[in-house]
Amino acid sequence: MxxxxxxxxxxxxxxxxxxxxxxxxxxxxxxxxxxxxxxxxxxxxxxxxxxxxxxxxxxxxxxxxxxxxxxxxxxxxxxxxxxxxxxxxxxxxxxxxxxxxxxxxxxxxxxxxxxxxxxxxxxxxxxxxAKPINDLELDPVTIDLKNAKAIHPEEENELTTREVELIRYLAAHANEPVSRDALLENVWRYEHSTNTRTVDVHISKLRSKIEEHPDDPRYLVTLHGVGYMLKIE
The missing domain is CATH 3.40.50.2300 (Response regulator)
Structure with missing residues (x-):
């Protein structure tokens, strides 16, 4: 030691x-x-x-x-x-x-x-x-990861610690497919789980905070059969 x-x-x-x-x-x-x-x-x-x-x-x-x-x-x-x-x-x-x-x-x-x-x-x-990502622009929303906030033109949404970690990991792999297993391992930091629903639930909650239209996401998209991708234009 x-x-x-x-x-x-x-x-x-x-x-x-x-x-x-x-x-x-x-x-x-x-x-x-x-x-x-x-x-x-x-x-x-x-x-x-x-x-x-x-x-x-x-x-x-x-x-x-x-x-x-x-x-x-x-x-x-x-x-x-x-x-x-x-x-x-x-x-x-x-x-x-x-x-x-x-x-x-x-x-x-x-x-x-x-x-x-x-x-x-x-x-x-x-x-x-890992080098932290502290700010992310997802027009018209600004993600302030340092202060755990999603800032919309007319409101602010508080982000949980897990949501901040989730965004940071996805942003570090922006425009790349990220599997649920990769998220479980690198964000939740445990190796084995059949409960991939954990990821899906967190993604859904996160979309409601950072997307203008959570049911038709522009940035945090689902790749069926693969996982998710954070699209940064």
Whole structure:
């Protein structure tokens, strides 16, 4: 591990699991912060700007879902791995749709968790090194990615963190076909998912914010059987 260890915040209220995770991660050279409830987790994020979060869903007070939403709404993009005893598909889908990057069901193997943490950190570092695109002109709309806004002549629409990442990736590949799998891997940053509907839902919401006629998009077009393309004229 480097002289500047990666910061991981564990958001968990089960003492035995906290002890195991903290001991394991510190032995691997990570700097670890513990939050046993949601509000505490948000404060740690603001103060420490961690590199990754391990997040339990079933927390006292603010749920893990709410923590995830708040973190993403504050435009933090570090990876979030959900840890939970829940094993239903809907819980996984919900977690990923609100901004989580990965999902592990308790009980899980420590070696697998460490491997996933390392993979997420590598992907996050690669993503953060990409040259950011901060402004995009899609006449008559201006996309202000730095401030997460789509500015129309008569109104402004707020963009979510995921929508900003989605536009940035598509803009970096403007006028090129982009598959759903590529978006899942590079925007959501997880490798395998049969839930391509996740991408479609986000594209639909994004169109409603950046297109004058979302049902007949001029810029964010569907390529049937392939994926999507951001057409910049």
């Amino acid at each position: 480097s002289d500047n260890p990666k910061k991981i915040v564990i958001v968990e209220d089960e003492p035995s699991l906290i002890f195991t995770l903290q001991d394991t991660l510190e032995n691997e050279g990570y700097e670890v912060f513990i939050a046993e409830e949601g509000e505490q987790a948000i404060e740690i994020v603001k103060k420490e700007n961690p590199d990754l979060m391990l997040l339990d869903l079933m927390l006292p007070g603010m749920s893990g879902y709410e923590v995830c939403k708040k973190v993403r709404n504050m435009t933090y993009t570090f990876p979030i791995i959900i840890l939970t005893a829940r094993d239903q598909e809907i819980d996984k889908v919900t977690g990923l749709n609100i901004g989580a990057d990965d999902y592990m069901t308790k009980p899980f193997g420590v070696k697998e968790l460490l491997a996933r943490i390392q993979a997420r950190l590598r992907r996050s570092e690669t993503y953060s090194k």
